Amino acid sequence: MNSSRIDLPPESGELEADLEALLRLSPEPYTFFDDRRVHRALTADPRAYLDALLEAIESIAFGRASLELPPKSVFADPGQRSDFRVMPCVVRFPGRTRKTVKIIGTNWPREIVPGEISVGQAFSLHQEENFIEAGFAGCLLSSARTGACVATGLRLLAPDSREVAVVGSGRVGYYAGLFVASLGSVKKVVFADAVEGRAALAASNLGAALPGLETGVFEADSLPATADTLVLATDSETPIFDASGHCPRLVVSVGADTDWQSEITPAVLSHYALSVDTQDSPNYGDLAAFGSHGHLAGVEAVDLFELVRDEGRRRTPALFVSTGSALFDNLTIDYLMSQVESGDGQ
Known part of the structure; x- marks a missing residue:
C-alpha cells in the first residue's frame, strides 16, 4: 500500500460562461x-465552557431543548485494532439549532499520522440551509470534550472532591485534570502513565496552566489513599481498577470505548452505583462486555439527564462511564460557534 502523502490540487478556475450559467454554482461559507x-478557544475560560455544557444538558433534561442522538455507527477494520465512527447529533435550543456530525477514526498503525490515535473531523451544518458551515480537527476536539465530560460527571457526583488521580496522562488525561481543577473544589491533581516521563509532563503543564493547583505523579498500581476521584483515561487492553484496594468516592472511566480495550472489572459494579453520560455508552467497551456476560442484570445506568433532573439519583460511591458521545461533540461545537457568532472566537 502506498502511504505517501496526497496533495490536492488548488481550486480550479471557472468553467465556460454558458456552463457556469447552467450549473449555477455558489460558494458555501466555511x-x-x-x-x-x-485548544485555545476551549481553555481560554474553562469554567465558562463547562458552565455552557451543563446549561445545555439542563435545557435538554428539563425539555427546554430537544435532542436527536442516534447511536454512533462504528465500522471496525477486520482483524485490526482500528475503526472509524460516524457520530451525528442535533440539538434544538430556543432560538437556534445545532446540527453536527463527526467522522472520527481510531488510528492504530500511526505511521502516516504518528502522533494521533484519534483522527478525522467534525462538522457543523447551517441550521436552515444544511451546508457545512464549519469544520473542526477531530483530535483535540475529541480529547477536550472527553475531559469536559469527566468534569461534568465530577461536578454532579462528587462536587467536593479535593484530590483527583488520573491514570493515562495523554491528551484526555491532561484535559480531564485541567477541567476538573477549573471547577474550584479540586486542589490537587496527580498523574500516572505507562510511558516514562508522560505523567511528569502532564503534571508540569497543568501546574503551569493553573499555578495555584498542586500537581504530582504516582504509580498506577499504587493509587494514593487520599484521592477522592480516580479518572481512567487510557488505551489499556487489560483492566486497571478492580475495587480491591483503595476505593475513591468517584471512579470515571473514559478510555475503554472499543471491544479490545478495558479499564475496569465487573467487580466494580458491586461497590459503585453506575452512571453514564448517555444511554449509548453501555453499547461499547467494558459495559458492553459486562452486558454480554450478564453482569449488568439488575444494574441501572443513570445518565446525565437523570442526574440533573433528580439529585436523589446522584448516589455515591459512583462509577461514571463514557465511551464517547456525539452529544458532547455537539455541545462543544455549539460553544465554539457561539463564540464566533458573538465575535469572541479565537
Whole structure:
C-alpha cells in the first residue's frame, strides 16, 4: 500500500460562461478550526465552557431543548485494532439549532499520522440551509470534550472532591485534570502513565496552566489513599481498577470505548452505583462486555439527564462511564460557534 502523502490540487478556475450559467454554482461559507484553535478557544475560560455544557444538558433534561442522538455507527477494520465512527447529533435550543456530525477514526498503525490515535473531523451544518458551515480537527476536539465530560460527571457526583488521580496522562488525561481543577473544589491533581516521563509532563503543564493547583505523579498500581476521584483515561487492553484496594468516592472511566480495550472489572459494579453520560455508552467497551456476560442484570445506568433532573439519583460511591458521545461533540461545537457568532472566537 502506498502511504505517501496526497496533495490536492488548488481550486480550479471557472468553467465556460454558458456552463457556469447552467450549473449555477455558489460558494458555501466555511470556517475551519484546527487543533490549536480548538485548544485555545476551549481553555481560554474553562469554567465558562463547562458552565455552557451543563446549561445545555439542563435545557435538554428539563425539555427546554430537544435532542436527536442516534447511536454512533462504528465500522471496525477486520482483524485490526482500528475503526472509524460516524457520530451525528442535533440539538434544538430556543432560538437556534445545532446540527453536527463527526467522522472520527481510531488510528492504530500511526505511521502516516504518528502522533494521533484519534483522527478525522467534525462538522457543523447551517441550521436552515444544511451546508457545512464549519469544520473542526477531530483530535483535540475529541480529547477536550472527553475531559469536559469527566468534569461534568465530577461536578454532579462528587462536587467536593479535593484530590483527583488520573491514570493515562495523554491528551484526555491532561484535559480531564485541567477541567476538573477549573471547577474550584479540586486542589490537587496527580498523574500516572505507562510511558516514562508522560505523567511528569502532564503534571508540569497543568501546574503551569493553573499555578495555584498542586500537581504530582504516582504509580498506577499504587493509587494514593487520599484521592477522592480516580479518572481512567487510557488505551489499556487489560483492566486497571478492580475495587480491591483503595476505593475513591468517584471512579470515571473514559478510555475503554472499543471491544479490545478495558479499564475496569465487573467487580466494580458491586461497590459503585453506575452512571453514564448517555444511554449509548453501555453499547461499547467494558459495559458492553459486562452486558454480554450478564453482569449488568439488575444494574441501572443513570445518565446525565437523570442526574440533573433528580439529585436523589446522584448516589455515591459512583462509577461514571463514557465511551464517547456525539452529544458532547455537539455541545462543544455549539460553544465554539457561539463564540464566533458573538465575535469572541479565537
